[in-house]
Amino acid sequence: MTQVNGMWKRLAMACTLLAMPALAWAQSADPHRWQLNMGKGVTASSQHAYDAHMIALIVCIVIGIIVFGAMGYAMFKFRKSKGAVAAQFSHNTTAEIIWTVIPVLILVVMAWPATAKLIAMYDTRDAEMTVKVTGYQWMWKYEYLGEDVSFTSRLDRESDRIRQSGEKPDLVKNPHYLLDVDNQLVLPTDTKIRFVITADDVIHAWWVPALGWKQDAIPGIVNEAWTDIKEPGVYRGQCAELCGKDHGFMPIVVKAVPKAEFEQWLASKKPAPAAEPAPAAPSPETAPAEAAPANAAASASAAETPAPSAQG
Structure with missing residues (x-):
C-alpha cells in the first residue's frame, strides 16, 4: 500500500511539472516564489523575449513527447520477454536524411522569429x-x-x-x-x-x-x-x-x-530659474552743464553796465 501511495505521489509531481509550461501564461511582471518559467514583463522587449522563449519551449516539449513516447512504446512493445529480436543494419540513407533535414527545418523555423525580435530589441530609433x-x-x-x-x-x-x-x-x-x-x-x-x-x-x-x-x-x-x-x-x-x-x-x-x-x-x-537683476533706479534730472556758465556770464555783464542818467 505504501508503494502504491508513493507511486501516486510521484505521478502527481510529474503531472505538476509537465503542467508548469501551461501555467506560465499567467506569470506576473515580478518574480515570485517557486516560479519556474520566465515572466512576461511590462515592455515590448520583454514580450519579444517571452514569445521567443515560449516558441522554443513548446517546440522542445513536442520533441520530448515524441521522442520519449517512441522510446516508451518501443521498450514496451518490442521487449525481449515477448520474443522481440533487435534489428541488424549498418546504414539507412532514408532515415539519415529524415533525421538531418527535420532538425534543420525546426531550427530555421525557430531562428526566423527570434532574429526578427532580436533586431527589434536593438532598434533605438524614434525615441521620445x-x-x-x-x-x-x-x-x-x-x-x-x-x-x-x-x-x-x-x-x-x-x-x-x-x-x-x-x-x-x-x-x-x-x-x-x-x-x-x-x-x-x-x-x-x-x-x-x-x-x-x-x-x-x-x-x-x-x-x-x-x-x-x-x-x-x-x-x-x-x-x-x-x-x-x-x-x-x-x-x-x-x-x-x-x-x-x-x-x-x-x-x-x-x-x-x-x-x-x-x-x-x-x-x-528642474532647478529654479535664476532671478533677473532689478533695473537700476533712474537718476534725478539736472540742468545741462553748459547752461550754468552762460547764465553766470549774463548776470556779470548786467552788473557792469552803468545805469542811464536822468539828465538829458
Whole structure:
C-alpha cells in the first residue's frame, strides 16, 4: 500500500511539472516564489523575449513527447520477454536524411522569429526621450538628457543599516530588503525611452527583469537600449555583474507613471530659474552743464553796465 501511495505521489509531481509550461501564461511582471518559467514583463522587449522563449519551449516539449513516447512504446512493445529480436543494419540513407533535414527545418523555423525580435530589441530609433545611466561603485547615476535633471541612486539607508549591523531582516517590516533605493528612476508609460549606459570605474550591468533586457555598463564604452513601459508600477532589479565586494548592494528601482504625472515630477526636479537683476533706479534730472556758465556770464555783464542818467 505504501508503494502504491508513493507511486501516486510521484505521478502527481510529474503531472505538476509537465503542467508548469501551461501555467506560465499567467506569470506576473515580478518574480515570485517557486516560479519556474520566465515572466512576461511590462515592455515590448520583454514580450519579444517571452514569445521567443515560449516558441522554443513548446517546440522542445513536442520533441520530448515524441521522442520519449517512441522510446516508451518501443521498450514496451518490442521487449525481449515477448520474443522481440533487435534489428541488424549498418546504414539507412532514408532515415539519415529524415533525421538531418527535420532538425534543420525546426531550427530555421525557430531562428526566423527570434532574429526578427532580436533586431527589434536593438532598434533605438524614434525615441521620445533619452536617459543616461552611469554605474559607480556602488550606485547608479541617472541623467535625463536635455532636461537638466540628474541624481544618484543607491541602496536605501534602512537596508544598509540592517546588513551592516548583522540584524536578521524581517520580511514583513522590510519586504524589499536590499532591493530598495533612496532615489527611484521615474519614467513615463507608453513612451519609447532610449538608454545610453556606461560606467565610471569597473564593469557593471543594468538589469530590471520586468523590462526584459540587461545591458553591460563598461568604462569608456556607451551601450544603447530602449524600453516602452506599458503598465504603471514599481519594478526592481540589480547590478548583474560581479563589480566588487559590495556587488550585491546595487539595486535598481524603476517607477513607471502616466505621462502627465511624469511631466509634473520632471518639472519639480528642474532647478529654479535664476532671478533677473532689478533695473537700476533712474537718476534725478539736472540742468545741462553748459547752461550754468552762460547764465553766470549774463548776470556779470548786467552788473557792469552803468545805469542811464536822468539828465538829458
